[in-house]
Amino acid sequence: MTAIRYIVCMGVSGSGKSTLGHAIAERMHWPFVEGDDLHPDVNVEKMRHGVPLDDADRRPWLEAVARTVRQWRAQDRSGVISCSALRRAYRDVIADGHEDVLFVYLHCSRERLAQRLADRRGHFMSADLLDSQLATLEAPLSPPERALRLEIERPAQELVRDVVDAVSRSAVD
Ligand SMILES: Nc1ncnc2c1ncn2[C@@H]1O[C@H](COP(=O)(O)OP(=O)(O)OP(=O)(O)O)[C@@H](O)[C@H]1O
Numbered sequence: 001m002t003a004i005r006y007i008v009c010m011g012v013s014g015s016g017k018s019t020l021g022h023a024i025a026e027r028m029h030w031p032f033v034e035g036d037d038l039h040p041d042v043n044v045e046k047m048r049h050g051v052p053l054d055d056a057d058r059r060p061w062l063e064a065v066a067r068t069v070r071q072w073r074a075q076d077r078s079g080v081i082s083c084s085a086l087r088r089a090y091r092d093v094i095a096d097g098h099e100d101v102l103f104v105y106l107h108c109s110r111e112r113l114a115q116r117l118a119d120r121r122g123h124f125m126s127a128d129l130l131d132s133q134l135a136t137l138e139a140p141l142s143p144p145e146r147a148l149r150l151e152i153e154r155p156a157q158e159l160v161r162d163v164v165d166a167v168s169r170s171a172v173d
């Protein structure tokens with residue numbers, strides 16, 4: 001099996017992608033890129049106003065995420081990135097035909113997600129967008145995709161350990 005070199009923390013808004021992504025990157029000593037920082041300003045304004053993004057809005061953003069992974073690969077470096085990557089077609093853009101990308105899918109109940117978004121301060125994402133995010137989500141199926149589903153109710157340290165184990169196993173299998 002191809003060794004995992006890139007981790008995409010994916011899931012709907014508020015599922016904990018940034019939080020877990022940081023923790024994984026720190027544990028692995030890999031760089032972390034916050035996928036939200038790659039949105040064009042026009043997307044951020046839409047989300048701030050509670051307007052869901054569509055496929056056309058997401059295209060330049062997904063291309064920027066894919067470019068980040070491509071640059072890491074060209075430099076022979078590993079990395080972790082957060083990106084909702086809600087649909088299979090979006091993940092295909094990011095994986096770009098390579099098998100070295102693991103999608104870590106953060107799963108959570110709607111109630112818990114709504115609570116987290118309500119409690120969160122200082123983030124542009126409107127909590128009103130949760131239902132459209134859930135409607136858009138196509139949960140990854142592994143196989144054919146290379147994905148690891150994690151229940152985010154579990155302690156963060158355990159989630160990090162599961163990801164590290166998956167990466168380690170992929171290097172020896
Ligand atoms: N394991 C956890 N346990 C409890 N709360 C958490 C956990 N992980 C994240 N949170 C909290 O949930 C909220 C959402 O987390 P985070 O910003 O990491 O999600 P996200 O998926 O990156 O969101 P977005 O896509 O909207 O940027 C934050 O307030 C964060 O502190």
Ligand SMILES: O=C(O)[C@H](O)[C@@H](O)[C@H](O)[C@H](O)CO
Nearest residue numbers: 012013036053084085086125
């Ligand atoms: O795909 C989308 O609808 C959005 O881009 C979001 O998911 C954000 O990037 C992010 O997660 C918000 O905080």
